[in-house]
Amino acid sequence: MPFVRLDPTSFSKEEIVVALTHSRLGGGHVGVAFxxxxxxxxxxxxxxxxxxxxxxxxxxxxxxxxxxLPKKTAKQxxxxxxxxxxxxxxINYGVNFIAAKGSFKDxxxxxxxxxxxxxxxxxxxxxxxxxxxxxxxxxTWEKSAANEDWGNRVVxxxxxxxxxxxxxxxAVKKNVNGxxxxxxxxxxxxxxxxxARPIDFKTVQDLAVAAKTALEHECPxx
Amino acid sequence: xxxxxxxxxxxxISSKVHARMGExxxxxxxxxxQVITTRTTGSQPFLQGSFSSANEMLYDEFVNxxxxxxxxxxxIEQWKKHIVDSSASTDIDALEETVGALFxxxxxxxxxxxxxPAFNPETVNVEHLAVALRATVAWKHEIAGWNKALLxxxxxxxxxxxxxDEVLYGLI
Numbered sequence: 317m318p319f320v321r322l323d324p325t326s327f328s329k330e331e332i333v334v335a336l337t338h339s340r341l342g343g344g345h346v347g348v349a350f351x352x353x354x355x356x357x358x359x360x361x362x363x364x365x366x367x368x369x370x371x372x373x374x375x376x377x378x379x380x381x382x383x384x385l386p387k388k389t390a391k392q393x394x395x396x397x398x399x400x401x402x403x404x405x406x407i408n409y410g411v412n413f414i415a416a417k418g419s420f421k422d423x424x425x426x427x428x429x430x431x432x433x434x435x436x437x438x439x440x441x442x443x444x445x446x447x448x449x450x451x452x453x454x455x456t457w458e459k460s461a462a463n464e465d466w467g468n469r470v471v472x473x474x475x476x477x478x479x480x481x482x483x484x485x486x487a488v489k490k491n492v493n494g495x496x497x498x499x500x501x502x503x504x505x506x507x508x509x510x511x512a513r514p515i516d517f518k519t520v521q522d523l524a525v526a527a528k529t530a531l532e533h534e535c536p537x538x
Numbered sequence: 539x540x541x542x543x544x545x546x547x548x549x550x551i552s553s554k555v556h557a558r559m560g561e562x563x564x565x566x567x568x569x570x571x572q573v574i575t576t577r578t579t580g581s582q583p584f585l586q587g588s589f590s591s592a593n594e595m596l597y598d599e600f601v602n603x604x605x606x607x608x609x610x611x612x613x614i615e616q617w618k619k620h621i622v623d624s625s626a627s628t629d630i631d632a633l634e635e636t637v638g639a640l641f642x643x644x645x646x647x648x649x650x651x652x653x654x655p656a657f658n659p660e661t662v663n664v665e666h667l668a669v670a671l672r673a674t675v676a677w678k679h680e681i682a683g684w685n686k687a688l689l690x691x692x693x694x695x696x697x698x699x700x701x702x703d704e705v706l707y708g709l710i
Contacts, residue, residue: 389668
């Protein structure tokens with residue numbers, strides 16, 4: 317599916333789109349957009365216990381890609397995501413996306429055993445998983461030194477965030493191991509045909525680059 | 539609420555209560571309906587005869603359980619409403635109603651609130667059944683009747699000559 321600049325008319329009521337924008341740390345920031353009863357919304361985990369359901373026009377420039385789904389399935393996925401968005405749970409920011417699998421119970425967020433929370437990227441993956449759309453093969457993800465650096469920056473960021481407990485900072489620090497689900501990877505995984513899901517780490521890398529390129533094209537940094 | 543749901547509620551209540559308590563505890567002159575009505579409205583039930591305190595505790599426990607089961611049955615009826623109505627709208631707002639009622643039932647009653655009964659493949663509204671299955675797919679091994687309900691959905695789609703992937707993508 318092609319990337320297009322996100323606006324309220326760029327996706328129909330019967331579509332789910334994954335939206336991507338720039339982030340301060342350069343890894344991108346990702347969310348999921350859909351039409352609620354009251355109009356289009358952008359649903360994204362901004363930071364620690366900072367879940368957003370933004371009305372349009374949204375702040376900043378975002379590119380987006382529709383998640384390829386059969387039409388009747390897409391309606392159901394929208395209905396389930398609307399259900400989750402009713403509750404707006406408080407979600408800790410955490411890096412262990414493997415342990416986070418199955419984070420939503422009915423419309424509630426409920427961190428599984430050993431989960432330290434979600435990132436913006438794992439939030440999107442978990443929301444879609446809760447609606448029966450599994451984007452990625454988690455077990456194929458690979459570690460990198462760059463991801464470990466990112467994990468350490470997250471720990472510092474959390475430690476400097478008012479209201480974050482020492483216990484949570486310690487739990488996240490323990491999970492910094494070089495594994496990371498990058499927002500560009502999630503956007504890339506969202507762009508594949510429905511039969512290509514769930515996608516593995518190696519296959520998604522070129523798609524992640526394509527997603528980043530699309531963002532830079534739609535939303536150039538000055 | 540429909541007549542059939544009341545009948546189901548009474549059946550479930552009777553089964554549970556008889557399983558818990560012996561016949562003599564019910565010789566009180568107070569009917570189930572009186573108990574439920576008075577408990578729901580907050581007024582004191584008029585009891586004929588007398589209870590020992592042990593019996594009163596047991597009676598109280600039983601009343602609470604009856605109220606709980608009745609609420610549970612009502613919650614199940616709510617999320618089933620569109621599934622058993624083949625003419626119900628299948629737009630997103632209607633599907634959201636099914637999901638919302640289902641999530642309400644799960645929040646209040648856990649997985650007991652989402653047991654899938656035996657749906658009739660000839661009359662089921664397959665899109666509403668599919669969205670209910672989708673919203674609960676994470677517990678497909680724990681929820682009673684989930685896999686059978688998926689088979690019903692597949693059978694219904696086959697009868698309608700609809701590709702099962704169109705409606706059940708990600709579930710099969």
